Amino acid sequence: MELCDLPAHQLSKLLRDRKVSAEEICRSVLQRIDEIEEKTRAYITLDGENALEQARRVDRRLREGADLPPLAGIPVAVKDNICTKGLRTTCASKILADFIPPYNATVIERLAAVDAVIIGKTNMDEFAMGSSTENSGFFPTRNPWDYSRVPGGSSGGSAAAVAAGETIYALGSDTGGSIRQPAAFCGVVGMKPTYGAVSRYGLVAFASSLDQIGPLTKDVTDCALVLNAIAGYDPRDSTSAPGEKTDYTRFLKEDIRGLRIGIPREYLGEGLDDGVRRVVEKACAVLEDAGAEIAETSLPHSAYALPTYYLIAPAEASSNLARYDGVRYGYRARDAKDVVDMFKKTRSRGFGAEVKRRIMLGTYALSAGYYDAFYLKALRVRTLIKRDFDEALATFDALLSPTTPTPAFLLGEKIDDPLKMYLSDIFTLAINLAGLPAISIPGGFVDGLPVGVQFIGKPFAEGTLLRVAYAFEKRTGYTSRRPGLGR
């Protein structure tokens, strides 16, 4: 193991004990990037020089005796749909290929406030629309556990980079599973916080009522540390939830005796890989041994979550993506005869196939004559889905399910069939519709590929999720496994 394979909390201790410098940690990450980035292709933009400079700045302050926060001097990778002032932010789209944000997202300012070291911007499905990172407008990312497989998506670059030691931790965004699904495929921890828990200011909007930024980390302790840094009220996001700051590390306790965990039976039905099912069954046994009470429960409208999501998310996207018109920033087609022709040519050449498909779908669902039948209907069914969770979580402290129906699939396996691709998010997207927090944590392996288990909690009960995930991690140790990287 190199420094770049260690979690942030261990590195932070080494840093404080003066056993390593922030520069050494940063160099370890950059060296790993040099070695394997051509295989994983996790990054769109690297910022190594600035990262080293920031690391040296942290070292100087530590030498001067400054008391710095736990993430100070620790490298982080940022999904390329989160605005970084002066650092290219593309959303993996040709339409934003040269966009340099004039401001920072709130989460970036919060990372800066704890002296984090930003290594670069990670690859993703274009505008976060996809489940494999194959929809990147530039190139696909590969899974560090098996380079012939996808890392998941849309935060595939972030998950692959964390798993491969090309960063210590990363930020992603999750609209229907885009943090948790790649975390599961790459064997790392990924959390989607409660809607409103983390500011969306500076996150390029995909579906505004579903989008949420969250951490991808090597273990559960790091997840709590990153959440400490990024969560909390922000007046610049009108959907930011008011409330006091929480120290999430106080939930990292091994004792889960008496905790009630429900298993929604709809999440263990048809289409679930046998290996994944065994991982979930074993996870139940581990938690039961630890003193948790496990019982079956039901989310009766589960089968409606996928169609509901694929009407609401594209509808919001078609509206959000109307801003890409070639006027104020981004790509502009130069051969237009008038302004409307410029809009059309700019958008048609700038957007990739999946983005256009979703804009078309959303436009259709919102258009006169179809609005009631599709969009409004989906919003009503969303209420039913949310009520299912409210009822189940009135009895249980958390719910447990697989994160994905199968382990990571092969590149090219699903790219020609949108519906088949959408089904890989079947266990994650209902949680976004309900606005709840959920965490995916490595729960075992099938044929050498990592499998994720998902815990779902009540609104703003991230602490409960961290507690149960931490107890699970301490009893299984899967989060300390690293891929061989074909070396």
Added chain:
Amino acid sequence: MITRADVEHGALLARLELNEEEKELYTRQLGKILEYAAVLQQLDTTDIPPTAHVLPLYNVFREDRVSGHLPVEEVLANAPDREGNYFRVPRII
């Protein structure tokens, strides 16, 4: 269910220019997705209110006062074309 004319109308609304191949592809693929979505019609949602977003937040107010803003040069730095302090576009009429 979804016709080629629907796709052409949608493209017009969304300001997308689709070639013949794309029109054919999207008619087929959107048709398949909407066919799948038709399952929602099985549910009786007459008395169910819609959920547009999940937070119990309605209006967020703040004091009406001048705060910081980006300098004009920074705002225009990403502009594909400009004239003075304006974004420049091809002719409109």
